[in-house]
Amino acid sequence: MEENQYRFQVNLGGMIEILSDHLYSSPDVFIRELLQNGVDAITGREMTDSKYKDNKEGTITISLEEGKSIVFTDNGVGLTESEIHRFLSIIGESSKRDIETGRILNEYIGRFGIGLLSCFMVTDSITVKTRSSADGSKHIWVGNPDGTYTINELEEDIPVGTQMHLKCKEGLEQYYSADKIRKLVNYYGLILPYPVILICGGETERLNPEVLPWEKPVTNFAEILQFGRELFGTEFLDFVLIHSEAGSISGVAYILPYPVSATTKQKHRIYLKNMLLTEEPGELIPDWAVFTKCIINARDLRPTASRESLYEDDNLKEARENISKCLIEYVKALSKTDNPTFKTFMYLHQLAVKAIACEDDDLYKDFIDYFTFHTTAGEITGKMIKDEGQVLYCSHEKYMQLAQIFTAQQKLLADAGYIYDYTLLISMADFFDVSVMPVVGDEIDDILCDITPNEDEQCRALIKAAKDTLADYECRVSVKRFEPAEVPCFYSLNEAKQILNQIIDLENDEGVALFDDMLSEFHEEFEEEAASTLYLNYDNPVIRRLIRLMNGSPSPEEVKRARRIICVLYVQTLLIGNFPLRNNELALLNENLLGLAGDIL
């Protein structure tokens, strides 16, 4: 060391405070760290003792005296005196580091040599009794949070392995209860490959399952669903087995039995080398898989220093892609069977998946075939629209007006007013050979055919009467021919007219006088472009009769009656098209219906 070079002094008490306040999210993690050390010790012994490994002798035992103490025992590799000095007493040193290369061995869970410190969050001193499998030596180490420790040879006889003795810190008795230990072991160590045994009050119980249901040679569906129900407290709709070579991942994605928002962040169980790492989906579970709750074990991904999330690298990216593939393949496979689960799945989760497909091109391409759309041909799938090769779409309001006519003419019109359907429909043209067009003026002209000049001549009197009748409603009148003949009228208005209607409603409302100046400016602006038209159907018997009547020499009484009918048809058409009624249009309907009734009765 150079003359003016110094070494940092570390205040262990301060370090513990930092760990508990900033590195670890709660004292709960002491169980995770103890389990982790135990598992690593067993792994270490298995690497040198094949008989021990073959007989699957590795065991972790937690002896609990409720409210007082915990003895956490593993029958793993144990520590020699020099190992105790190096690994228990130097922060940042880890017994899992290869002595030759200094690299962390992949078989181990822990990496940072700071896990033991987490125990100081629940105890004021740690006693470690250990017997090494290498030389049979036995030692006792006692560490204190002020950074002091003692080490002595152990007189009592203990088997190979390590015992960690913790005495309850005042006020933290809840961590020394069987329920809490059960809960924490279930949480952090549920899928550990070695038995974790709890001994408390003379009772012995195994806390983790012997074999994970999805790792059994034959998949037992009921058992896997039962496991999910016990783990997450939900009766799931279905599940997907997850596998990925990248990250060496296996697990289950459970399908939720209720709809969720596309922005929901589900809680999962993500384990690293069989030890719980996090509940957050992070970068491993695809954002769009909001309809799943996963339990996943990754054997070959890297944790961050806090061991509460995964380090982002190419391996993680590939693992995420593989999990995506498993889920997408599941939906694809499900869709190809008559399994009612697919219908239920789409019913529950289509909205969430649609929402995300709007933002994610790859997902869009994978799922578009299975989404359903509300059209004039009924509820049809994206695949059916692709096969059709073309589709027209319009807003929900317009759809309500046009659907009857498009259906009669067997033209495919999709209601793009449904959630996300607008974006999904127009994107079809970007990815596939499909013509996707909005219904604009031209298409309406296509379905509304011009009448002949001769017919036009016959209609003039009716058009004039209709225009006069509807003058107060700023509505043009035109006669066209369209199917179905049963529909007497069709009403159409442009966007400017819709906005103008909104403005007029406000202008008529005395309660918003503050805004008058602004409203009159907007009124002027939109009035120029606003247009609405009532199309009378030449093929409809009522309209034909009115044409004949008005084209003859109608009496004033007959003209009056014809005008009443026009008013009724106008309001009826607005109602069918779901247009909001304004300007006393409902009164107009009643007044003219009463007038017609008066004529008859």
Added chain:
Amino acid sequence: MMSPELKAVSREFDLAPNGPVKSALAKKAYMIADKEHNLGKSVWFRYKYIEQEDFYGDPLQLVLVYPELLKLHDEYVKTVSDSYTFYVYWSYKWLLQNAKGFYQISQKQFDAFAEDYKRRLTESGYSLRTLYLISAGFYSYIDQERAETYYKNFLRCGRDRLSDCAACERSNEMNYLIMTGRFDEAVRLGQEIFDNKLTCVEQPYEASGVLLDAYVNMMLSGDDSVMEKCAWHIDNIAKGLKKGVVLSRVSHIILYYALTGETTKALSYFKKYSLAVHKQHSPGVQFELDIACAKLFKTINKKSYRFKLTPEHPVYKESGVYNCEELSSFYLNDAMFIAGKYDARNGTDIHMKRISLVMEG
């Protein structure tokens, strides 16, 4: 109590992500609430509708629905309680902030709004801080002395719960300072936003938009030294666009790329975002797109371009072949129309001058 129908729509609303769908559901909900005479929900869902339209949709809808919201709110206060007052007054700020972008809202009308809002805030014991900053912004184009008085009042007033979030307030303040020629001060103020110490849904994206606009204006005045600072802000705005906010700032990106000759990049933004801007009915935002596109299509070194637009786009052609000169003059004409209206309202020639600066710069 909500009816089962209103409950179902309300639930759908809660599940939907922000944007047009959520907005449509809010509208559907308030229409049902109106029918059922559920005054509280009529107020609440109008507020949510306005919120969606302001952040992700069409500001014209905010402007046209706010009068109903305010009226219904006042009725609710008289008959039930003031439990929605905070939200209604919060969204009053959005109306005032948008007033600058609508030439249809006259100075007289703005003053009437500001007076009404001031009375309401004072009666409810809220700070006038945000009102002063908005007023400073509105008058920065029209009467700088008056604007500065508002700004000084803003600095004197304390923050309260009705104040904009600290990040947005900072960004608005930066905008005002740039408008009044205090660029360095604005950059200094923005540092915390760009260091990610002050962030929110809209920041730092909006603040990047403010700075990019300023840099592009400097480039138009011949200062190319700022060019290298733009890329970082463009990336930021692009992130905001991905989140569905700061659509109004896309024009600065198009104009920047038009000025640097990176027309392929400019075209890609044009194709992706111009229809959404057109759909907004906001003349202020439309004006910025108009001048950017007029410049872009004037700059492009080709007679025509082939690209795909949807039929709803105002310049859509079935052939997919677009004549650059025609496009440039379409946007220029629209810009001239809007500039004429703005300058008439403001009694200035700022907008017309800006067109000249962009087209000749």
